[in-house]
Amino acid sequence: MGVIMRIYKATDYTDMSRKAANIISAQIIMKPNCVLGLATGSSPIGAYRQLVEWYHKGDLDFSEVRTVNLDEYKGLHREDQQSYYYFMNDNLFRHINIDLANTNIPNGMADDSLAECRRYDNIVHSFGGIDLQLLGIGHNGHIAFNEPDIAFEKSTHLVSLTESTIQANARLFDRIEDVPTHAYTMGIKNIMQAKKIVLVVSGEEKADIVRDAFLGPVTPNVPASILQMHNDLTIVGDGAALSKLNI
Numbered sequence: 001m002g003v004i005m006r007i008y009k010a011t012d013y014t015d016m017s018r019k020a021a022n023i024i025s026a027q028i029i030m031k032p033n034c035v036l037g038l039a040t041g042s043s044p045i046g047a048y049r050q051l052v053e054w055y056h057k058g059d060l061d062f063s064e065v066r067t068v069n070l071d072e073y074k075g076l077h078r079e080d081q082q083s084y085y086y087f088m089n090d091n092l093f094r095h096i097n098i099d100l101a102n103t104n105i106p107n108g109m110a111d112d113s114l115a116e117c118r119r120y121d122n123i124v125h126s127f128g129g130i131d132l133q134l135l136g137i138g139h140n141g142h143i144a145f146n147e148p149d150i151a152f153e154k155s156t157h158l159v160s161l162t163e164s165t166i167q168a169n170a171r172l173f174d175r176i177e178d179v180p181t182h183a184y185t186m187g188i189k190n191i192m193q194a195k196k197i198v199l200v201v202s203g204e205e206k207a208d209i210v211r212d213a214f215l216g217p218v219t220p221n222v223p224a225s226i227l228q229m230h231n232d233l234t235i236v237g238d239g240a241a242l243s244k245l246n247i
């Protein structure tokens with residue numbers, strides 16, 4: 001099968017979110033018990049909001065949908081407002097008719113990290129893989145918590161957060177000691193095995209990394225560049241984020 005890279009240019013964040021939500025809803029309509037790989041961060045929030053709106057209109061049914069999230073901080077309880085579990089409930093799950101038993105996020109409080117990584121990989125495996133993986137991209141080209149120089153062949157693993165990530169997160173916590181230093185993340189291997197990938201990106205500050213990731217060489221220095229090798233990748237970006245792709 002050949003490599004397909006589709007690029008959808010949106011006028012702004014709202015348009016980007018609606019276009020991405022359209023693809024996700026098509027997936028749910030085509031396969032009601034599909035496996036969605038989900039992301040946190042500011043990029044997908046608008047798409048989640050749009051999906052919630054369509055759910056309320058009666059256009060979408062999540063009752064059989066299964067989800068696996070990309071990542072979670074180690075050491076944070078689900079109830080912690082900074083946890084990705086909290087984020088997913090707050091932005092999506094509690095607004096729709098998804099069965100929480102069908103949602104999966106790494107357990108930040110697991111005692112045995114290695115066992116937690118294997119448990120998570122087994123979930124993805126038992127689902128028969130991910131039908132559609134939603135992704136954002138970091139300023140340094142990271143996807144999930146796969147930071148530059150990551151080994152492409154990794155599956156779920158524990159990462160040490162870089163000092164700059166810890167400092168950036170510090171504003172969200174009362175005390176620096178409370179800022180997580182480690183996180184669980186799906187690896188590039190899990191992501192690349194997804195049947196379809198949809199990457200959402202907005203804002204001028206991401207234009208350079210979008211160019212490097214999708215026009216530059218495939219290199220572990222820019223983890224997202226591996227997506228060039230995926231056979232069903234859709235990039236949905238606003239004009240500012242795509243401005244250096246020459247399209």
Ligand code: F6R
Pocket residue numbers: 038039040041042043044070071135136137138139142143144145
């Ligand atoms: C989120 C994740 C991260 C973000 C990336 C972009 O689950 O894994 O890789 O997708 O940091 O974040 P935003 O969208 O906030 O710019």
